[in-house]
Amino acid sequence: MNSKKHRRFKLIHFILILIAINAIIISFYRWTFSKPFDQSLWLAGINDIDSPTIRKRMLRDVRRNVLTPGTSLNEIVRTLGNSDTEDYFRGYDLVYWLGPDSSYIDSEWLVITLDEDNNLVETAILTD
Numbered sequence: 001m002n003s004k005k006h007r008r009f010k011l012i013h014f015i016l017i018l019i020a021i022n023a024i025i026i027s028f029y030r031w032t033f034s035k036p037f038d039q040s041l042w043l044a045g046i047n048d049i050d051s052p053t054i055r056k057r058m059l060r061d062v063r064r065n066v067l068t069p070g071t072s073l074n075e076i077v078r079t080l081g082n083s084d085t086e087d088y089f090r091g092y093d094l095v096y097w098l099g100p101d102s103s104y105i106d107s108e109w110l111v112i113t114l115d116e117d118n119n120l121v122e123t124a125i126l127t128d
Contacts, residue, residue, distance in 0.1 A: 037061045043081050046097060053099030059110065063123055073118035084109075088128055093118075101127050 035041075035057040042062070045055040066079055076094060077083075083094045092111035101108050106127045113121045 033057050034060055037066055039079060045099075046084060048099060051100070055096070055098045055110075056108070059098060059125075062110075067112065067120055067123050069120055069122075071120040073114055076112065076120065089126060098125070 033052055033056075035054065037058050041054050042058060045053060045058075048054050062080070067076065073093070080094075080096060084097045085095050089095050089109060089111050093114040094112040096110040096112075098108040098110055100106070109126050109128065111124050111126050113123075115121050
């Protein structure tokens with residue numbers, strides 16, 4: 001009986017250590033790679049070839065704080081600039097290049113869907 005309690009304690013201890021390590025890794029990743037939105041950096045980011053690109057580093061903040069549901073087309077364009085392409089993803093209203101994907105063969109894109117009143121409905125990340 002005592003050995004079962006001891007094994008259970010070791011298992012719980014091991015799981016808690018894994019959770020702590022995971023939290024540290026996630027925090028480090030966000031601190032290292034995540035960046036708050038900066039319009040001038042976003043607009044210059046079309047030429048960025050760093051990995052991850054500045055646009056990818058700002059993406060989380062952009063999706064949480066800039067591209068909120070109901071944001072108007074005019075406000076999106078005023079903030080993020082004009083769509084980067086009209087050649088890809090024609091089924092979407094706005095398309096912004098984020099940078100190369102992890103294979104460096106394709107690119108990742110932020111695509112935006114608007115409703116009939118030109119207000120944001122949803123965003124997605126797609127690869128070409």
